[in-house]
Amino acid sequence: MPLLVVGSVAFDNVQTPTAARENVLGGSASYFSYAASYFTPVRLVSVVGEDWPQEYTDLLASRNIDTAGLQVLPGAKTFRWTGKYLDNMNDRETLDVQLNAFEQFDPVLPENFTRCQFLFLANGSPVIQMKVLEQCTGATLRVADTMDLYINNMRDELLALLKRIDGLVLNDSEAKLLTGEENLVRAGHKVREMGPRFVVIKKGEHGAMFFSKHETYVMPAYPTENVVDPTGAGDSFGGGMMGYLAEQGDFEPKTLKKAMAYGTLAASFTVEAFSLDRLREIEREDIDRRMEEYQRMLSF
């Protein structure tokens, strides 16, 4: 089944302790779409500026990502993020953010997009996320991501959104910030009580946790010694997870658990290179091979 994602597409400047890249393809919806495309056709809604190269649109389109919703804003530049990773590769500093075109993002969905049953609202303002939600009259699974900026500055709007979605994906520090709870198990269930039927807390190199009314579980990250650039790992996690759900066409507990594992593995590939470089090298069978290994790792 097709999967709809609404979020940012950006140029990134990234520094790690050992290397740096400028002007690479980034943004939550880029990573999400690309990771999801291994599983299902994707429909992307985002906005870019006039500096956006056709080459990147072609790249996405080549992966069965429908870019009809990728708006080019006249006279604007594309969103640009500059960040630097510290030695541990978990902590990062945002050095500069130029929202540019993304600041004026006011998505109007192509009519056929509104009938998508699987919807992911990638990281963005909860006001925009709500606007998209209201257009998506066909959605049966509505999952969102969020971040500290909106938890701190648009809390009411975020809380309103939480009552309208089925799932929320956020990272550990965001879950603590949203709930004031240091214990992640308690934090996960507290977020769930704010509305969504399930909550996923991403813990970076430590994996991810899942919470629903009747289930609490943890999955470790796939252990890799080759962490080149963690940018986009969380968005790739979302893409792998939602892509598998859309492929299966359901969101039963069993499917959700396997989707969590696919999310974990999609993220594990993304961190092995800058930008989408590692994902561009692999096929679905590489993910499935790693899945076999991952399942073996967790059997005893």
Add this chain to the structure above:
Amino acid sequence: MPLLVVGSVAFDNVQTPTAARENVLGGSASYFSYAASYFTPVRLVSVVGEDWPQEYTDLLASRNIDTAGLQVLPGAKTFRWTGKYLDNMNDRETLDVQLNAFEQFDPVLPENFTRCQFLFLANGSPVIQMKVLEQCTGATLRVADTMDLYINNMRDELLALLKRIDGLVLNDSEAKLLTGEENLVRAGHKVREMGPRFVVIKKGEHGAMFFSKHETYVMPAYPTENVVDPTGAGDSFGGGMMGYLAEQGDFEPKTLKKAMAYGTLAASFTVEAFSLDRLREIEREDIDRRMEEYQRMLSF
């Protein structure tokens, strides 16, 4: 098979964000022994002062822990540790350490102890650990723990020990300190290259990682919302792990993996109360019930 452990027995004063306890039974070998006792008979070697209450010896003895090697040092006081946990319950400050009797610890093993095949050198000076190792002529599986103090101040002695043991258990910050490597997968294998055939890196609430020449895997911690006091979690991990190995009487890869899971679960009980309080409430069947749940959690 009996399991020999040599390490500290102490009185702890513990503060957490919500509660405090003074004068409770602590020390690496206490937690280790008690956790291991669910699986196999334990032989304990340690030293205490004249203030040590018979009641604690009785408690250990009641769990099939042989205390013939628990020396009472005349005129001395028992090792005392005072610590405080920060809000996240992962970071802690040591407020005070009084080594007391433990400063003069010079273990001479009862003759029948030296024939134990399964040996655990709990956290302590690598010089003392080496002395014990040399007495343990019957040991076929020799596993040690260590800490930042010895990595910083007795590095050569520690490196000499590493060449003589089969396994090392240490936490994530210690693995980074020992190897200068921020990536834990690389750190684990670097430690392994220093001597031991396998290495276990404990990550607190994020679980544990295992490294041997042909295997690298991660196990998440059992998710619990009821973290009362993390003291002794790592030692209980060691006890559950080594206890299961000694019970099975082998250390094949398959047995080691299940032992890692039992270590994880032993730790998950320990953190649910101060001191040994939670362990004292449970039976082996409680651990096995949690094991079933844990295995279900990791199946998809």
